[in-house]
Amino acid sequence: MNPPRKPLFSRRLGRFRWDRSALVLLLLFAMLVAGRAWLAEHPEHDPWAPLNLNDPPGWATRAKLAALADDVPACHAVLERSGIAFGALPAAGEGTCARLDRTRLDRFPFSPDRPPTTCQVAIALVLWQRDVVEPAAQEQFGQGVARIEHLGAFSCRRLYGRDTGAWSEHATGNAVDIAGFVLADGTRISVLRDWAGEGVKAAFLRRVRDGGCRSFSTVLSPDYNAAHADHFHFDMGARRGGVCR
Structure with a gap:
């Protein structure tokens, strides 16, 4: 049995x-x-989903942006997928200051011109303007930003213009310096003039500085040193942990 x-x-x-x-x-x-x-x-949180700038910022956004550092075609594909108007300019320069990636945002409200940067910087600028600058201006001034004033992106030089030492991220256009903002009604907000103090302009500048740290790998302001008394330095250098000062 x-x-x-x-x-x-x-x-x-x-x-x-x-x-x-x-x-x-x-x-x-x-x-x-x-x-x-x-x-x-929620593709903004999915590390395997293609980056699309029309999605809100998510857990995976910064990692996806960092992954584009050595892949210019993939970076340009993000701009195309997101409907961002841009121009891919011919390579320029040579040696340490060779710029193989010269991406210009065609509709970004830069003043006095629209300097080419790396594609990574261009994407970080789009995210920063949309998710930080515009909301801050609307909440604190009740209006948008008409122009973002800059001091340039490309400069073939070492850090602080020294004769020796590490090269600046500006040497390849992987950085941009922001000097001020002009609101829709013409009100100007200057990093040099308005950073200090407790007024609404100072609060706005601190908010957009802090918000830049969510997109850029390095953010330097007047709090960092005297060399940045008149501007914010934003770059996409490969620095572990980043710098937000």
Whole structure:
């Protein structure tokens, strides 16, 4: 006479070790399915979803932007996918100051001109303007920003213009210096004139400085040193942990 077969599941679910293992696996599978469904609805948090600047900023946005450092075609594809007007200019310069990536934002409100930067800097500028500058201006002044004044992007030089030492991110256009903002009604906000104090302009400047740290790898302001008394320095240099001063 054959011995009775043991049931795969006990009448009291969870009594056997196999029951517990099966429940854990089922639970993990359900969580995986739910997680993938949630990420599909929130691509800004999905590290595998292509970066699209029309999505709100998410957990994965900064990592996706950093991954574009050595892939200019993929970076340009992000701008195209996002509907951002830009121009890809011919390479220029040579040696340490060679600029293989010269990307110009065609509709960014730069003043007095629109300097070419690396594509990474261009994307970081778009995110910063949309998610930081404009909301701050609307909340603190009740109007938008008409112009963002800059001091340039490219400068073939070492840090602080020294004869020796590390090269500046400006040497390849991987940085931009922001000097001020002009609101829709013509009000001007200057880093040099308005940084100090407790007024609304100073608060706005600190807010846009702090917000820049979410997009750029390095943000330097008058709080950093006297060399930045009249501007914010933004760059996309590969620095572990970044700098936000």
